[in-house]
Amino acid sequence: MPGAEQLAIAWRWLGWELAAIGRGVRSAVRESGPERDTMVQSLKAAAAAILAWALTGWWLQAPLALMAPWTALVLVNATVYRSLHSGVQQFAVIVAGALWASAAMAITGGSTLLAMLIAIPVTVLVGTYRRFGTQGIYGATTALFVITYGAYSLTEVGHRLLETLIGGVIGVTVNALVLPPVHLRNVRDQLQRLSRESADLLDTMAEGLRGEWSESDAAGWHDRARRLDQVLRGLADARQWTHESSRFNPGSRLRRSVPPPPLEADAVWERTVGHLTAITRVLGGTAGEKARLTAPGTEFLTRYADLAAQSARLCEADRDLMQQPRSTKEERDRQNRAWKEAWAVYDALAADFRRQTGPAAEVSGGLLVETKLMLSGLTPQEMYEGDTTSTA
Template identity: 45%
Template sequence: MTERKAAKERHVVLHTLRWEAGEIGRSVHRAFTVAGSERNTAVQSLKAAAAALLAWAVAGWWWEAPMALMAPWTALFLMHNTVYRSLLSALQQFVVVLMGTLLAAGAGVLTHNEMAAMALALPVTVLLGNYARFGSNGLYAPTAALFVLVYGSYTGADILHRLLETLLGAVIGIGVNALVFPPVHTRRVTQLREQLPHSCGDLLHHAADELAADYDPEQARRWYESAQRLTDVVTELREARRWSAESYRINPARRLRRVPTEPPAAWDFVWDQVTEHTARTMRTLTEAAVRPPLPAEARDALAALLRAAGDTCLLDDHLREDGRPDDARTREARRALARASAAHRRLTAAARTGRGLTSTTGGVIADTRRLLSALLRVADPDAAFDPQLPDQRETPEPARH
C-alpha cells in the first residue's frame, strides 16, 4: 500500500514537471513568434540585465567606486512596465535609501556597535518601509540600513558615495527603459474591448437557445457564472485602460507610435451597466428555475428578447479601428434593439394574460427592461430616450406570494 502511494506521488510529481516544462516551452515559443505579454516580459527582463551590467561597468569598472554594488542593484529594480512608473519608483527608492542610510549611520555613530546599531535602526527602518506612500520600494529602507551596518561604512564620504551610486543606477535604469524599446501598453485594451461585446452577445444567444428548449437550474447557474465573469472583464478593462494611459506618460515613443482609436470613457460605463443587468437577469432566471416555471408563451418571448439583445451587443459600433461611425451597422443595431423591445412587450402581455404576474415573471420583466435601457446606448450612443423601449411606468409590480 505504501509503495502504491509512493508510486502515485511520483507520477503526480512527474506529470506536474512535464506540464510545467511544456508551459515554459510554449511561453518561449510565443515570445519569439507572437507580440504579447511573453515578448514584453522577455524584453523587459533583458533590458533590466543590460541596465545592471551598464551600471556596474560605469560604477565598478570605470569609476571604481567603493560601493559600486548600489548602482546595478538600483538599475535592476527600476525596470518597470512603464517609463512613468520607473521615474516614480526611482524618486521613492532614492528617498527611502537616503533615509535608511542616514538612520543606520546615526545608529552606528551613536552606539559604535554593530549589533546595537542594528537593534536601534532596523525597527525604525522597517516601520518606515511599511509606509503606504512608498509602496513596494519601502523594502529598501531596512535593506540600505543593513548594507551600511554590515559593511561598517557610515562616514560622510561613504554615505555620499552610496547616494551618488544609487543616483547613477537610477539614471541608467530610467534611461535604458525610456530609450530602448520604451514600453507602451495598448494591446490589452484592444483585446478586452473586443472581447466584452462578443462574450456578452454569445452568452445571451446561448441562454436564449437553452431557454427556448426549456432549461434546468444547472444551466441557469452556468449562465449566471458566465455573466459574473463579464463584470470582471469590465473591471479588468478599466485597469488596462489606466495602464495604457500611464504607459504614454513621459514616454519618448509616444510621438513615434500610432495611438489606437479607443472608445471614450463613457463606453466603459455603458458596458458596466450592460454586464450588471445581464448578471441580474441570469440570477433571476436561476431563481426561476426552482420556482413555478415561466409560462410557455412568456418563455418564448424571453428567448426572443435575449437573442435580439445578443445581436445588439455584437453590433457595437465602437469596435471600428478608424473610430468613424458605420451608419449601416448602427441601423442594424437599432433594428435588433427594436426586436428586443417588441419581445419585451410580448413578455409583459404573456405574464398578464397567463397565470398572473408572479414574482418570477415580474423580476424577469424588470431586469430585462433595465438591460434594454442600457443597450439603448450601445445601439445609439447619442440617444437619450426611445419611446419604443418599455417605460418603467408600464411595468407593474410583481405579485407577492
C-alpha cells in the first residue's frame, strides 16, 4: 500500500537521521574537533544571552530587555572577527529599523497596521543591501518589535538601542574571552573526519555485501555517502575561518599552531566522496524487487566486499597521516602498504571481471571503474604535511 510504503520510508529516514546525530554526539564527547567546537559555541551563545538578560532585564529593569539577549545570542559567531563585523552590521540595521519604525508610528498617529505598511516593506528591502550581509533582516524584525510594542518616542527608541548595544558588547566579549574560537586546526579536523567516515562507510558496506543485504541497507549507505557533502561544506567553511581566526583573537596568541594542509587535499577528498556516492548509487540500483540494474553474482560481491574493506584501511592510513602536522616514516609506510594491498585486490578482481558477460557485467564494471578512480585519487603523497614553523 502507498501509505505503508511512505511510512516505511519516513521511518528509515528517521533512523538515518538519529544515527547521524548519535555519531555527532559521540564525536563531540570523545575527541576535539568541529562537533565539540559547535557544542562549545552553542553553550557560549546561551550563556551570553542569559548574561545579557540578567543585566538588562533583571538589574537595569529595561522595558524591552528582549533586545539585549537576542543580540548577544546571534553575535557569538564562528570567529571573533566575524562577531565584531556582524555586530557593527547588526547595530547599523537595528538603528535604521528602530528610527524608521518610530517615524512610521509618529506619521500614522500610533496605528500599528498603517505603521507596518510604511515601515516593513522599506526595512526588508534595505536589509537586502549586500553590505549588511546576513544581518540585514534584523532591521525589519526590530521595526516589528518597535511597532507591536507601541513605544516610539525618542526616549524609548534610545532604550532599544542601548539594550542592543549592551547585548552586542556582551556577545562579542564572551566570544573573544571565553574559549575564543581558533580554527587553525579545523581544516585538518575536517579532513580527518572525511577519511574516518569514509572508512566507516566502506567497512559497513563490506560487512553487508558479505551477507544478506537489502534495499534499505543500500539506501542507508547512499544516505551516508551523500551526508559527506556536508563535511565537504564544513571543510570549505574551515578554510575561510582559518583565515579569520587570528584576527582580533586573543586566543590565537595562546595556542601553538601550524598551517593547515594545502588546498590539494580538499580536491582529493571532493573527488573521493563523489566516487563513494556513485558506488553506493549503483549498489542501490541493484537492490529491491523493483531493481533498475542487474545485480552481480554473490561471488563478485563477496570479493568486492574485500576490496571495499581494503579501501577502508587506506582511508584509515590517510586519517593517521593527518593526526600530526608531520607524519612519521611508520605512518607513511602503513599508507603505502595499504595502497599496494588495495590495488592488489583490485587487480585480481578486475582480471576475473573480464570473464563476465551479460547485464550484470555492466554493473560490475561500473563499480570497478568508480573504485579505480577512488584509489587513484588516494595515491600516497605528502599533501597533508604542513610547515612546522609556529604561527603563535
